[in-house]
Amino acid sequence: MYAGATYTQLPISEQTGMIRGIGLNAAQIENLCITLERAMIKSRSAVRDVLAASGDIKENTFKLLQNIASGNAPGRQDGCLCLIAAAGRPCPFADRASCIGCGNEVLTKTLMQTLINEYVRLSAQCKRADNTEARRSKQIIERAVLPAVIEMLSAIRMLWPDTDTSELLDIMEEGVNYADSNTGGNKRKLQPVHGRLGS
Numbered sequence: 001m002y003a004g005a006t007y008t009q010l011p012i013s014e015q016t017g018m019i020r021g022i023g024l025n026a027a028q029i030e031n032l033c034i035t036l037e038r039a040m041i042k043s044r045s046a047v048r049d050v051l052a053a054s055g056d057i058k059e060n061t062f063k064l065l066q067n068i069a070s071g072n073a074p075g076r077q078d079g080c081l082c083l084i085a086a087a088g089r090p091c092p093f094a095d096r097a098s099c100i101g102c103g104n105e106v107l108t109k110t111l112m113q114t115l116i117n118e119y120v121r122l123s124a125q126c127k128r129a130d131n132t133e134a135r136r137s138k139q140i141i142e143r144a145v146l147p148a149v150i151e152m153l154s155a156i157r158m159l160w161p162d163t164d165t166s167e168l169l170d171i172m173e174e175g176v177n178y179a180d181s182n183t184g185g186n187k188r189k190l191q192p193v194h195g196r197l198g199s
Contacts (some may be wrong), residue, residue, distance in 0.1 A: 027181035035174055060087070068106060075099035081106040093113035112152065112167050113170050118174030119145050123179035 010018070022029065064086045069072045073086030080099035084091055084105060099105045104168060121143065122137040129137060154164055 002191055025181065027166075028178065030179055031174065031178050038170075039132075073106070075102075075105055079107065087138070098160040098163055100160055101165060103167065108156075109167060110151075110169065112149070112171045113175075115149050115152075118170055119149075120175050120179040 019029070064073075064083070067086040067088075068081060068083070068171075071081065073081045073083070075082035075085060076091055076096075077099040080101060082091070083104040093102060096102060100108055119141060122141050126134045126141075127136040153165060153168060156165060156168075
């Protein structure tokens with residue numbers, strides 16, 4: 001699918017050699033493909049929305065990105081940035097009590113992605129580093145990163161019980177699966193903590 005028709009015409013030994021040359025194991029390649037598929041679906045949807053907007057597409061896209069980067073895309077809730085607001089359109093979800101969990105809200109997903117990226121980096125460091133550094137990285141994961149993720153999700157569920165946290169859980173699951181496959185662990189599905197985090 002990603003290499004095109006020429007890949008399938010290669011002998012099996014050369015196909016295997018190309019896969020090994022990527023430097024990822026089978027689980028990592030599988031996770032990468034799943035992530036790419038999800039990203040493509042979301043990207044196609046975003047492109048359709050941009051194309052549906054009237055006016056010059058290049059100018060609209062530039063303004064949208066500029067508004068997000070400068071913080072001029074306020075959601076209806078303090079501290080939230082919104083793609084819809086960045087595009088200069090009114091919120092189509094007037095009945096929602098919170099911006100958190102909306103597919104157009106930017107900040108919460110960005111914060112979750114940052115925390116999960118740190119989890120992945122520290123997990124890899126645990127496997128590569130000497131005992132002292134590995135222990136330090138593990139303590140940072142256990143005492144800072146994971147508690148922040150859990151508190152973030154718990155607070156969202158406590159403050160906004162009807163919020164859909166599936167996108168945040170997807171970010172978390174993809175990061176943990178990648179870190180586990182990257183460090184030789186088993187791929188696992190994240191489960192809600194005390195029944196409060198599932199959507």
